[in-house]
Every structure is written in C-alpha cells, then in structure tokens.
Amino acid sequence: MEFKDAFGLFNYWIVIVLMMTGLYIVVSRGNLVKKIVGLNIFQTSVFLLYISMGKVTGGTAPILTGKPEVFSNPLPHVLILTAIVVGIATTALGLALVVRIKNAYNSIEEDEIQKLDLAAENEVDEPGARP
C-alpha cells in the first residue's frame, strides 16, 4: 500500500470514522434527542460514502452544457436524494415520538424511562398508567 494508494482510500476511511462516531452516539448515549442526532450523523456519512464513490477526478457536475466534458456519476446522486428524504422522515418521526414520550414519562432519558416501566410492571400487572 504505497502512499498514493493509501491516499486514494483516505477519503473513505474518514467517512467510516464519521459513520462510527454517529453509530457510537446512537448506541452509547441515553438521551433520546442525542440518539436522533447520532442517527442523523450516521446517515449523512453514508450519503458521503455514496457520493464520494461517484466522483471522477477532473469531472464536473452532471449537467449537460453542450461542450464534451467528463461528468461525475449521476446515479449515486439520485439514490442519495431519496436517502436524504428517508433520513429527514425518520428524524421527524423520532422527534415526534420524543415529544410524546416527554408528555407520557416527563423524561427523555432512557434509563429513567426503563425505571418507570419496571416500577409500573412490578407494582401491578395492569397496563401502565394512562399518558
């Protein structure tokens, strides 16, 4: 792996670092909003992976200008446009859930919510209190 090779992959390695930071935030943090931010980072870095695979050195944006030019690959761009929508949809839904959880449990920390659930379960096997 001489330097030129390693340098070529360096781009992907940093994207992987970003992905893992996002995943780490989701897996390790208990705060529900922080988890969603982590999820956002994880997904955005996946978009970067897709786009950086579509880039051609010396290519320009895939917009025809009549003059023959080298274009970057348009397909990853299309895929990522859809993926961004999926990302924002999941974030919106997650945040709505966080608001409802705050109303129901008056907390957005996972550990506190689990404690409240266990308390409700041991106290009596009736379904949890009304929200």
Next chain:
Amino acid sequence: MIALLVEAASWTFLLLGAFLVLVGALGLVRMPDFYTRLHPAGITDSLGADFILTGLVLQAGFSLVTVKLFLIGAFLFFTSPTSTHAIANAALVAGLKPRHAVVPPRPPEKATQDEEAR
C-alpha cells in the same frame, strides 16, 4: 490587458474578503463575552461576504451568474443584520447582562455587586 487588470482586482477582493473572514473568526474566539462576540460575527457577515461576492462578480463578468450573485448580496444585506439583531434581542430578553456594562457614574461597590449578581 483589461482581463489581467480585472483578474488582479478580483483576486485582491477575494483575498481581502478571506482575510476579513479570518479576522472575524479570530475575533469570535478572542472576545470575552456574548455581546462583544456579535461584532466580529458582524464583520464576517457583512464586509467579508461582500468583498468575496464582488470578487466573484469580477470573475464571472456579464452573465446570469452575476445577477444571481447580486441577488445573494441583496439577500445577505437584509438577513445578516436582522439575525444579529434577533440574537442580541433574545439574549437581552433572556436576561444576559453584558459583562463590562458602561454604567453611568455611581459608587464603585454597586458595580462590583453587579459583578456578583451576574
């Protein structure tokens, strides 16, 4: 010849704009408290951006791009001062007192009290 002159002018504008943005960034870091930081943020927003925009206009010459750049300039002209105003207003309403407030002459111990109060 003219092209060379225009090129040099745009480069000077761009470099000047970049320098101003750098100054603004440094200012943000160095300034002691919130209100004083607003000033360097203002620098980057107004002057820095304008210089870069004019530099780009010179680069683009007479074309649709120039019109768009002017539109961006106009948009920035409206939004950046308003956003600075909004932030400052919100901070004041939220009760954040400027640290070295210039207070009309009154006994020194009052000022120190302000110090502790904040």
Next chain:
Amino acid sequence: MISAHLPILQVIVPLIAAPLSAFCRRAGVAWYLSLVICAVSFAISIALLIQVLEEGHISYLLGSWAAPWGIEYRVDVVNAFVLMIISGIGTAVLPYARTSIAAEIEPHNQALFYTAYLLCLTGLLGMVITGDAFNAFVFLEISSLSTYALVALGAGTDRRALSAAYTYLVMGTIGATFFVIGIGLVYMMTGTLNMADLAARLQGLEHNRTVLVAFAFIVTGIGLKLALFPMHLWLPNAYAFAPSAVTVFLAATATKAAVYLLLRFLFTVFGIDYHILGLTMTWLFTPLALAAMFAASTVAIFQVELKRMLAYSSVAQIGYMVLGMSFLSVTGLTATIIHLFNHALMKGALFMVLGAIVLRQGAATFNTIRGLGRKMPWTMAAFVTGGLSLIGVPLTVGFVSKWYLVAAALESGRWPLAVLIVLSSLLAVIYVWRVVEAAYLEEPPADSKATEAPLSMLVPTWILIAANIYFGVDAGLTSRIASAGARLLLGVAQ
C-alpha cells in the same frame, strides 16, 4: 389490458388508496375504502400467483426503460407466494380491526390509522415485488416508518408503546442503514442495482473483500429487521404494546417480508455457490436459529402478558425459518417458504384471539383469562386450535412445516438437529397448555362479566383457524408452490 399491468397494480392500488383515505374525515369511510382496496390487492396477488405458476416469471419494466437502467419488477413463484400471504392477511385483519381499533385507539386518530395501515401494506408489497435493490430499501423504509407510527398508536391504552416504538425506530433505522451500506458497497463493485444483473456481475468477484463486507452488512441489516436472535430485543415490546389489530398484521406479515428479502439476497443475488454462504450458514445461521428457538421459547414460558409471550414465540418461529434456510437443501428451503405461510396463519389467528380478550377484559394476562373457556367459548376454542397448530399437532399447518424441517435436518444427515427442532416445539406445548389450563380448568372470577367476542372479530379469527386446518389437511398446493420456489432459489432444475 389489466393483466399486463398486474405487477405494478399490486403496489400502486394501495399506494394511491393511502392519500385517498387521508381525505376521509370519518373512520368508517376510511375503513371501508381500505377493505375494498385490500380485497382488490389480494385478488391481484392471486391472479399474479396463477400467472406465475403458468409462465415461470414475469418481468415488468417501469417507465418502459430496459432492465439495468430503469427499475424492473421481477415476479417469480417465491415472491408471488409471499405477496399472496401479505395481502391475504391484510384483508383478513381489516374486518377484525374495525371493532378492535375503535376500542384501543383515541377517536381522532382512527381515520388516519387506516392511511398508515395502507402505507404499511404498500411498503411490504413494494419491498417484496421489486427486482431493484435500492427500490427494496425505499419500500422497506415506507413499511418501517408506518410500522413505527402504528406501534406508537398503542399509547392509547399503554404508555409503554411509545418507548417500544422509539426503540423499534432506532434499531430499525440502524438495520436499514446497514442494509444501504451493503447495497452501496455491492453497487460500488458492480455498477448496477438490478438484482438479476447484480447476480450476473458478482460471479466474477468471488474473493473480493468489499463484496464480502457488503454481504456481511446486508445480512446484519436484514437480520435486524428480521429480529434474528441476538437482534430481536425490539420485537417483544413492539408486539406487546401495539394495538391488537396492528400486532396481528405485523406478526403475520412484517417478519415474513424481511425473511423473503434475506432469501432473495442470499440465494438470488449472492447465489448458492458464493464461498462464504456455506460457512455463514453452518457457523452463523444454524447456531443463531437454535439459540432463538430455545432461548425465546423458554422466556415465553415465564411471561405473564400473553401478547409478549406470543411475541417471544414469534422470535422462536423465525428461528425455525432461518434454520430451514441454513440447510442449503431443497427440502430445507421448502420448509422455510412453507413456514412463511403457515406461521402467518398461526400467529395471525392467535393474536386475533388475544385482541378479542383485550377487547373484553381490558388486558390479556394470566389472571384476566381465568375461566374464559366457558365465558368466551368460540374465542378460546380458536386459541386451542391455534395453539395445537403452533405445537405442530398433525392435521394442522404447524405439523406440515415441522415435517419438512425435520425431514430437511435428517436428509442433511445431522439428526441431532432434528431432535433439537422437535424438543423446542415441545417448549411450545408448555406455554400453550399454561393458557389452556388457565382458561378451561379454572373457575372464572365471580364478578367477571366477560361475554363472547363480537361476530366481526370472531369471523376473521375462525377464517384463519379454518385455513390453519384446511392447509394442514390438504397441504398439496402450498407444498407444491414452496418446493417450486425452493428449486428456483437454488437454481435446481424444475
């Protein structure tokens, strides 16, 4: 004219119906519209199945663009069968859902519930029918998002539905993102997204490390969606606290679509002779499946809440499907494909019974079902039959799947596996009989005013139970389709 456009109509009909149902103000109108649409989509799926059984496979080019460039729908015997399962269960659940939802969900949400239901159906159908990898991801997301919302609707009766939906969302999104990473890496090495084209171009990349990592990510991603054993933590809470009608629909279809997707990627895209496939099967899938069967069943035995108990039993049944897959033989795959159908019938009926109990008693736990055998005779009789089918007593669908699974285990020469399969189904005897004993051999509490479930819930339950028995007695059709699908997936001559 219509029959030429059947594949796309299968997805478009519920997709267009969803916004239309969003217009309806009253729940009744939305329910009626969804019922008609589901019936139409079920009819389409049957027509598709018949067409596929005659012609082999159908290809439908979207926007008339040729295959690798545009998106292509490939319908063959395997996904036509899964389509029929999903739309069939979708149609059966709706008449049941009307009363069940009216009791469990806040009034203002009931109209939009049917929109989310139709979107979930669209997502599942779209995911199963498509021949394009990325399109499968998009429709997987549609079904997942609507599922998170449907599960969260359980908050009408129990606030724990919200935290269950949140956990499901986080794990589901991680799974979907892993799946996208996998597709991205495979796309990077082949340049195409069409599954058939992918399979062709992957042949040359036997020992490519990127394809190997892509395989791992795709399997983990779908595994998460599938609730394969170590990654099943979201399933019990999601199924236990979702509204009963939603649990019925999810338990019977959502995991099936994910299993189908796993089958499609493992056997069509990566192909049977992909060197890692054999290894993963023996060293990863078989132990995980066995762990799922035993651990989940043992946990199910100690549950107090019946819906959570059946949720754990679902995790065990998924273990059966994955075990069937791991034999890499025609009988093994037949077992998996037929268990998709059988498990949908079994779990659909059982969860419908629990929904009826929740409607009448407020909750389905061991102390609310005491002595229900006399109070709700038809409902509890349905539970007994469903339970027997779960155990795998002859003349029920459960027996047919067990038969093929054990036969596959014996054919592959690993007879201890056969004994393990049968032992784990004995665990099912324990937790089913705990319920039967509580329902029949104990006296109902004096003040219990439970009455028999309404007819609108009983009829769909008994339709599924009748199907449970009919396809147990005459399993000719289902086993013919399943073995045709298995041979197709393995590329063995028909």
Next chain:
Amino acid sequence: MSGSTLLVLSLLMPLAGAVLIGLAGRSPNLREAVTMTTAAALFAIVIALLMRFNAGPAPEVMLQEVMPGLKLALKIEPLGMMFAVIASGLWIVNSIYSIGYMRGNKEKNQTRFYICFAIAIMSAIGVAFSANMFTLFVFYEVLSISTYPLVAHKQTPEAKASGRTYLGLLLGTSIGLMMVAIIWTWVATGTLDFTKGGILEGKVSGALAPLLLALYVCGIGKAALMPVHRWLPAAMVAPTPVSALLHAVAVVKAGVFTVMKVAVYIFGVDFLAKTGAATWLMWLAAFSLLAASIVALGKSNLKARLAYSTVSQLSYVTLGAALATSMGVMGGSMQIAMHAMGKITLFFCAGAIYTATHKTEIPDMDGLGRAMPFTYGAFLIGALSIIGLPPMGGSWSKWYLLIATADTGQLVMMLVLMVSSLLNVAYLLPIVGRGFFAGSDAPPAHGAVHAAGAAPAPDTRLRAIKEAPLFCVLPPCLTAAGCIALFFYADSLYRLLEPITRP
C-alpha cells in the same frame, strides 16, 4: 354398501355420536341413549367389516392426500380388525358401566365426559384401521388430546397436575421421538405404508436399525414401557370408567398395537430377526415386566396396583414383538385381546367397590367378598385370566409366548414369564382371598348405609354393605363371561391373526 364406505362410516359414526351427545347435553337420559345407540351401531359396523374382511379382499379407502406422497388412508388387516372389535365391543360395556358409575357418584360436566369418550373411541378405530404410519400418527395424537379432558375430569389440583404429566409425557414422546422416527423412515424409504414383511429392508443399515426401533418404541408413550410409563399411574386420579377406557379399551391398547404394527409392518419380523435390532427391546420388556409387578405388590391402593399390573402385562406384548418370531407375534397379539377383557373386568369391580363402599385401599376391603359376591366373583375370573390359568382366555396368549421363547431358545425369557405369572398371583389373589375369607372384626369404614340387604353375613356391620347398583355390577360379569368365552373361541381369533405370522 361397499367396504370403503363402511370404513368411512366407522369413523364418522362416533364423530356424529359425539356431536349428537353435545346437542343432547341438556337431558341426561337422551344423552345416554345416544351414547348407547352409537356404541351399538359402531359395533355392528365393525362386525360387518369383519364379515367382509373374512369373505373377500381387505376393504381400503384413501381419504385425503395431505402432502405429496403422504396420504390419510384406511385399510383393514388382521391386527387392526382385532383391535377394532375389542375397542367397539368394550365401548358398549363401558358405556353401560359409566352411566351407572357417573349417576352413582353424581359427577359434574358429564356431557364433556361422553363427548371426549366418543372422540377417543373414534381415534382408537382410526388407529386400528390406518393404512400407513402417518394416518396412525394422526389418530394417535387425536387420542392423546381427546383423553386429556377425561384424565383432568375432576379439575382438582392433583387432577390438573396428573393431567399435565399425562399430556406432557404423551405429547412429549410422540412429537419428540415418534415423529422423528416416522420422518426418518419417510426420508429413508420414501413411503410409510404398512406392507407385509416391512419396508426397511436394505434402506436402513443394520447398525442404525436398533436406534430407529428405539426412537419408535420409546416414542410410543402409550405402550407404557418402563422409562415412559409414569403417565399411567398418574392417570389413576380419573374416574374409573376413564381408567377402564385408558387401560383396557383404547389408550394402552393403541400403544402396544402400534408397537406390534411397527414391528410387523414397518421393520418386518425377519428383518428384526436378521439384524437382531430388537434384542435390547427384549431385555427392556423383561425388566419392565418384572419391575412393574414388584411395584404392584407394594401398592396398597387397588387402582394403583391394577395400573402397575397393566404396565407389566403390556410388556408381554412388547416382549412378543421383540422375540421376532411368528409365535411371538401371535402370542403378543392375543395378549392384547385377553388382557383387554381381563383388565376391564378388574377395573369394573374396583369401580363397583368404590361406588358401593367408597373404599379404595385394599386393607380396608376385608370381608367385602361375602357382601358383594357378584363383584368379587367377576374379580376372581378376571384375575385368573390375567394370571393365565387354563379356563380363562389369558392362558392362550401366555402359552404362545412360552412357545415363542422356546423357538428362539431364549430360556431366560421363559423363566421371566414364569416368575411374572407367580408375581401376578401374588398381587391379585390375596385381594380375592381377603374379600371372601377374612371375616375381620374391624368396624367397616362409614360406607353408604343401604337398607339392610339379605346378605347372609352373620355380622351386622357387614350386612350394611350391599352390591353396587345393577349398572355397575352387570358389565363386570359380562366381561368375566367374555374371558371364559375367549378361552373356548380362541381358535377363531387364531385363524384371524394367522396371516400376519406367515412371511
């Protein structure tokens, strides 16, 4: 009516009966009448099938093809015919008895009792007439599940506990081991049909045959071989007509019948002899024989003792199958019939004693013989038939088993049979002896005091005890007479069973 419609009718009749009983649940008399007519009709059908079987080709019918190659089909062969005759015949007697017993003891939810009874008999007939191992397994499972409500009839905590062990063991062994064996056979041979001379020839290697046989025999929990016999004593908590059904008419008989069919039609007698796959089974049966009898000696509860006696008597049949000779098969098959008749008599008497005096422990039953002469007379005849003394049918089956041990030179087995007969004497005859001759002075337990009967007993206390109601005494006498009749008409039974012994 053709043979096949008769066959289908033999299954539908008890099913229809069960439905009608359910409908007639309100009025007990109508319900009882329906049970009786169904039992009689079934017996008539079975006899008609017997006539047709003796006359022409064996009737058979294919009901349904469940999976490609797996069919639900019925076909008559000698063993099945015998078992069907026993089951339907004894059902009539048992119905009479259960009417008397249920009314006598005023048991609750009797409708459920009769429905499950009818379904159990249907599945017994199904097991008898099944043409392949798959159909047999199907009806075997239906039998297990339909008898569960009978065992847990009283709904008391220990009834539920014994119900749990009953079902747990039966379903456990059948799904756990038997199903695996069946699928193994299906995978190895491609067919499950019962064919004379067995289907495993050349398909399953000599080394694996004992393992397959082990899976089969231990899987058939109903045959109550020693390791899996726990459910039988646990089922004693059920009312006596159920124990009678369990022990004599349907459940255990289905078990040993399946063992015999597997040995004869799946493995084939000469395949067993050639590979010696059944030697281990022979020793296990012998051990089970002796151990059960010794345990029966120790039991003071009458029904428990009879239960363990059943466990040992069943091992005779398994022993017969394990000896792998034609005489062994003949002896084993006859033992099914003889034991059914003998054991049902003993159970009826035990039930009658319980109904009349509510006594269950043998030490309390001293001197009852003089008070209840008919019951104890029937008990004596039944006991003699079980022991195998000449005037009773039981002797023939023991006789053929002895010849079989001689044929195969298994002298140890002959000794085992001798010792077992002695043990039978040891635990059965003292009951009769104490009944008639021990005029003990111990005050009788508070029995149901009837009007002073004309019992000639000198002691006033004994005079208080009278015979059980007629319906409880008549059936044991009939079955006792049956034991004696079997001795004289054993020849027709021999001719019926003879074809299966010829290779």
Next chain:
Amino acid sequence: MESVINMALLVFLAGTAFAILRRTTLFSVVMLSGVFSLVSAALLVHLDAVDVAFTEAAVGAGVSTVLMLSTLALTARHEAPGTRSRAIPLIVVFLTGLALVYGTLDMPRFGDPSAPVHQHVAPRYISATAHEIGMPNIVTAVLASYRGFDTLGEVTVIFTAGIAVLLLLAGTIREPTTATKITAMEHHLVLRVVTKVLIGPILLFALYVQFHGDYGPGGGFQAGVIFAAAFIIYALVFGLETAGNALPGRAVRILLALGVLIYSGTGVVSFFFNKNFLDYSVLGATAQAGQHIGIILVEFGVGMTVAAVMVSTFYAFAGQNPPIGDEEW
C-alpha cells in the same frame, strides 16, 4: 489541489462529529448538527453533487434544525450524564469500523475513472439523456424518469412521515386561543418588517427552484422545503394562528395527499395508452416532449407533498403547549 480541500472539509466534519459526541447541552448539539450538515453540503458541492448539496443544506441545516429546536423547546435542555458502561458500545462500533475498513481495501481508488461504477449503467444515462429526455440536468432526468419509481417511493416516504407525525402529535395540539397571541413577537418590530420583506423573494425563489430543476440544481424536493421555510418563518414571527389563517391545517392535509396523487396519477395515465407505468412519452406530441411534461408534473407533485409535510410537521410541533414560558428562550 482538489484533494486538499476534500481532506480539509472531511477533517473539519470529523471534528464537528466529535464535538457533538462530547457536548452535553443539547442546544449546542443541535447547532453543531446544523454545522455538520452545512459543511457536508459544502463537501458535496466539492464532490460535484450539486443537487444533493442543495438538498442537504435545505434539509440538514434548515428543517431538521428547526424540528430539533422545537423538540428541545418541548422537552429538556441538558443531557443527563450517562450511567451505562461505555465498553460494549465501543467494542461494537470498533468491530463494525474495522469490518468497513477491511471492506475498503479492494475498493477502486477515490475518483478513479476506471471504477466499475462508471463503466456499467452510468455511461448510458450521460450519453442518452440528451436525445431521450433532452434535459441538461442528468440527475433530474434520472431522478424523475429513468428511476422515476424510486422518487414515487421517496414521495410516499415523506407522505408517511407527515401522516405519522399527524397521528402522533395531532392529538395534543392545543386550540389556537387568544393565549397564543403572546407568542407572536409584537415587540420584535425589526423581525416583523424584515420578514414581510423577505417572504416574497423566498416564495419566488422556491418557485424558481421548482421549475429550474431541469436545467440546473434544484427540483421538487428542494423547492418544497424552501416553500415550507417561508411559511415557517411567517408562523414563527407572526404567530401560529395568523399562519393558520394563511395556510390552514385542513388545507395542508389536503395538499399532503394531493402531491402523491399527482405523481401516481401521471404514472397511471400511461396505462390508458397501453404503456407501462410512469412512461411519460405518451404525454406529449413527441416522446421527448412527453418526458418534459411528465417530469415537470412529477416534480410539481413532489414539491407540493414535501412543502405540505414540512408545514404540517411544524404546525404539529409548534402547536404543542410548551411547558416553559416563551421568555425563557
């Protein structure tokens, strides 16, 4: 030179991500995630993905920050210190990262023109778009026509999100009584004046982006978001109730559904001309004209649904009764 800018932006992104990981005040975390999106948008521009950059900026920096801030307003400010052990997450993340790095070893180098991705399917798009669809922006061509069904899926996804948020939050929206008047920032005179001035151009720009999508970066999705941004500013400054008069909740719900119907309607039309679903060639005189009409219609549907979803989501979030007074902002 190009790769230097690349590296700089990527390192900057990594720095932002670590900052987000470390910070505990949620307000700064949300702001940093806005920065993260903006910088990644800049990087995307650098990687020639102009459409994606536009969307990422509009969505990442714009909408998700707005939604997160309104969630913070309704929930909590600080993250409780984590009690759980960090070991297992670290191991899981490390292993996944290792697997990915192992996967990159056989990847074609960054920007390598001979990579398989550029050989198989993409060349046809680049060469055929000119005569088949006749549209300069290849991405919009592929997005709306070649893989049009993916975009229909995308519209359905955003429609599902809209319905889901309505299902979850519609129940607890408090009636816009006079009480909500105080949230209208009367005393923010400057903001009110500037907003009035800006809303016009913003809407105009949204329409420009909507129909300029064929020729340059832009399209239905970005236009929808900008359109919604205009209404969000209006609602923020002039209060939810006045915004409700301009674009009532019921109308938004109808627009929500109408967008999807327009899109799928365009597809269904081709059935009647006996062509496959989403085949636009039948719509116009010539095939190419048909493609143009089809793409414009489809983009219009996307724009409408996206705008409606963003507005209805904001209404749902802003409509909740905030536990803290407005002054605490």
